[in-house]
Amino acid sequence: MAGRRRWVCPAVTWILALTVALATAGLQFVVRPQLADDPLVGTGRLDHPAVADPPPAVLPDLGAPTATVAPGALAARLDALPREGLGDVVALVVDARTGQELYRAGSGARTPASSLKVLSALVAIDVLGPDRTFATTSLLTPDGGTVVLRGGGDPLLTGATRADAHPRPASLEDLAEQTAEQLTAKGTTTVALGYDATLFAGPGWNPAWPDIFARSVAPITALTADHARPSLAPNALQRAEDPARFAADQFAGFLAARGITVSATNPVPTPADATELAHVDSLPVSAIAEVVLAQSDNDAAETLLWQVALERGRPATPADGAAVLTTELQRLGLWDDGMAVLDGNGIASENLVTPDALVGAVRMALADPALRTITEGLPVAGVTGTLRERFGADDSLRGRGMVRAKTGTIRGVNTLTGYVVTADGQPLAFALMTSGGAGQTSARAWLDRATAALASCGCS
Structure with a gap:
């Protein structure tokens, strides 16, 4: 022993x-x-x-x-x-x-x-998959007179390209550059701009949110850029009341800078026979989730949840998002x-x-x-x-x-x-x-x- x-x-x-x-x-x-x-x-x-x-x-x-x-x-x-x-x-x-x-x-x-x-x-990663992305797309109507900017629910979409960012999010500036190249190749220099945020049904403001949080989260839409912040200065709190219009106006500016005149900007549903000019893909869901957690990104967290609702065949609304989250947590044994x-x-x-x-x-x-x-x-x-x-x-x-x-x-x-x-x-x-x-x-x-x-x- x-x-x-x-x-x-x-x-x-x-x-x-x-x-x-x-x-x-x-x-x-x-x-x-x-x-x-x-x-x-x-x-x-x-x-x-x-x-x-x-x-x-x-x-x-x-x-x-x-x-x-x-x-x-x-x-x-x-x-x-x-x-x-x-x-x-x-x-x-x-x-x-x-x-x-x-x-x-x-x-x-x-x-x-x-x-x-x-x-x-x-839940977002589990349901959507870590590699899932969301496309923001420009399309041209059959008559060639209107470009439609269609939102795909990318919560980290930016206006100007942020070349030094890592990981680099999709930008309206990149999309405008590709779109302008396609239009120029067709000989088109003047278009009307329509914007389509109908992927999400809304309302964009969850009725359970106190009004005091209007500076902490923007109305949730399928088309938003820079978190609907007109100012990108550090700690800027102001949010655009109409995030989709705010994004469309930025896109119009980027087109103009590339020689494409925008005659008017209005919300429109995307015609079924419109053809794609260009698109930019969001960061994958896994990267979006990292931002959500690291920065406590309220906009991105809610947008991801609405994407989960769509994936489960429900409308993208506050009520449907909450209902789907409940169901998925129960499925995962986290309820x-x-x-x-x-x-x-x-x-x-x-x-x-x-x-x-x-x-x-x-x-x-x-x-x-x-x-x-x-x-x-x-x-x-x-x-x-x-x-x-x-x-x-x-x-x-x-x-x-x-x-x-x-x-x-x-x-x-x-x-x-x-x-x-x-x-x-x-x-x-x-x-x-x-x-x-x-x-x-x-x-x-x-x-x-x-x-x-x-x-x-x-x-x-």
């Missing part, structure tokens, strides 16, 4: 050492590039969309944990955190690989705010009693989701390569997206570069949904949902503090 112990101990030591080495190597290759943009760690813009692809998910590159989390130790760690002004808390933390529940606080469904985008983006969804972007305060559904979506995305975009699109704490300016306090610094999570913020609600790898190398999926309380400052501080506590946990 003594001889066996002498053989087992060195073997276990070597196995643990190898596991730590593999985990460390994975973190070096995956997390260090994420940290390059962190002012507390280094300089550079390695994760800037104009330079490199978003950093990949951490989990697939890690070996087995050196120790597993003990639920009691984790609970003691989280429960010891200050909660002044926090309000109601519903939380769930599980082993991301096995689903074992490690921590739970509260129960029932709560308003998810933008954490709902984790669910709607997952619990008490849940209700009214949109795809989380603006509606009447949305109700359980932390179990959110955690289930994160685990599903981690396990299925086809859905991996969901975890890859989650912001990195203190580094990218909507978490870029967070995790700066002393008690949350250890979460920087380690926590990947979707934020959720509307009045009285703050949430964080994502995953993290503990100090012992164990991947955890979590959903933390707060409501009420003294305000956003207290809630966000606790969310950052709590997830940083997960990242630094040696809770064996």
